[in-house]
Amino acid sequence: MHGHLIRLASIVAAAAAFARTVSAQKAAAPFAARLEQAHAPLQVGADGTLHRAGATIIAAVVREARYVLIGEDHLSREIPQFATAICRIMAPGGLHAFAIETGPEATRVVNANLRRPDRIAAFARAYPDVMAFQNGRDESDMAAACANAAGPRFQLWGLDQEFLGVTGFLLEQMLAAYPGPIARAAIAGLAARDRDFTAKAISTASASDLAIYKLSDAEMHATRRAIAIDGGARANALFAALAETRDIYRRQQIDGYASNGQRARLMKRTLLHYLADAPAAARVLFKFGDVHMAKGVNDLRSVTSAIS
Known part of the structure; x- marks a missing residue:
């Protein structure tokens, strides 16, 4: 008798669970229908x-x-x-x-x-x-x-x-902006370095060998100081763009959060x-x-x- 009661209770519980599932499905149906009505093909x-x-x-x-x-x-x-x-x-x-x-x-x-x-x-x-x-x-x-x-x-x-391959182009634009002799010499020197790095990147098929990654802080600081002397507004603006681009790419390798925030x-x-x-x-x-x-x-x- 006790076993029959347990089985009966189990059947009732299963039936109740089934009823709840069916009820939930019926309750969800109107939302699904409304969602389908809101659909517009494109x-x-x-x-x-x-x-x-x-x-x-x-x-x-x-x-x-x-x-x-x-x-x-x-x-x-x-x-x-x-x-x-x-x-x-x-x-x-x-x-x-x-x-x-x-x-x-x-x-x-x-x-x-x-x-x-x-x-x-x-x-x-x-x-x-x-x-x-x-x-x-x-x-x-x-x-x-x-x-x-x-x-x-x-x-x-x-x-x-x-x-990331912009260094040489920006340096060319700086030279085309008629900087003074001090800035011109510094920009030309950096452009020569860029050509070397570009040749290396082509030979290795690796963007990590481009100047944007390989130029040192000392080289960048020295060029920035020279351009500040007699480079003119346009050359200074272009160098600032190069420097920030370099910072963003180099930071991405060590601190993606800081790099993306700067960007x-x-x-x-x-x-x-x-x-x-x-x-x-x-x-x-x-x-x-x-x-x-x-x-x-x-x-x-x-x-x-x-x-x-």
């Missing part, structure tokens, strides 16, 4: 156009926005196509700039060639590691399409540090510089890695609030 065309119901929703929001932020997984073909479509939606209402994850000096070159059919092909061959992203076909086509849609005053804003502050300062020169109420599209666009703690181990 198709991105290879020509940089958006289609289906999701396109209508996105267009309505984007047309009313002053700032539009795209957080991406880098180096896909579809996201530049999507960003092109966003440019075309924003352009009729005015699109002043497109802020990208590239250095300001590299972006200056891109802006100067945005409307040329060959754009930066020759530059990329001469300086293969000077810029991030814009030396690729998909990103370059996106930038050109946005410029075509937005009109002659449109420009790219480069907010990031310069890229985030640089992006914010550079953005403020661009905004100070922009027309009032300028509309800007941003496209950065998703960790830079997020709010809260991100994969870079830092707390962010859009643009790192």
Whole structure:
């Protein structure tokens, strides 16, 4: 009798558990149904156009926005196509700039060639590691399409540090800024060192042999002092960009948190510089890695609030 009671109690308990499960599933069903009703399909065309119901929703929001932020997984073909479509939606209402994850000096070159059919092909061959992203076909086509849609005053804003192979290019720009003899000698000496490091990096196929990693603190300090004497404003600004780029890359090897924090502050300062020169109420599209666009703690181990 006792055994029958135990079995009966077990059956009742199992039935009750089953009933609770079914009840929970029924309770969850309305939310799942509502979620499905809120779903809107989106198709991105290879020509940089958006289609289906999701396109209508996105267009309505984007047309009313002053700032539009795209957080991406880098180096896909579809996201530049999507960003092109966003440019075309924003352009009729005015699109002043497109802020990208590239250095300001590299972006200056891109802006100067945005409307040329060959754009930066020759530059990329001469300086293969000077810029991030814009030396690729998909990103370059996106930038050109946005410029075509937005009109002659449109420009790219480069907010990031310069890229790891930028040393020789920046030194050339310093020499082209007509520094005085003391600064010129120091810059030329550093440029010779850069050529040696570049040759080594090519022979070893290792970016860690580039000048950005190999130049010593003593060499950098000596060159900074010389440029401060008679280099002029442009050469001093370019050297400051080189020095900060070097700091960010070298710190990444020993303290990623400090490096990413420095990079985030640089992006914010550079953005403020661009905004100070922009027309009032300028509309800007941003496209950065998703960790830079997020709010809260991100994969870079830092707390962010859009643009790192």
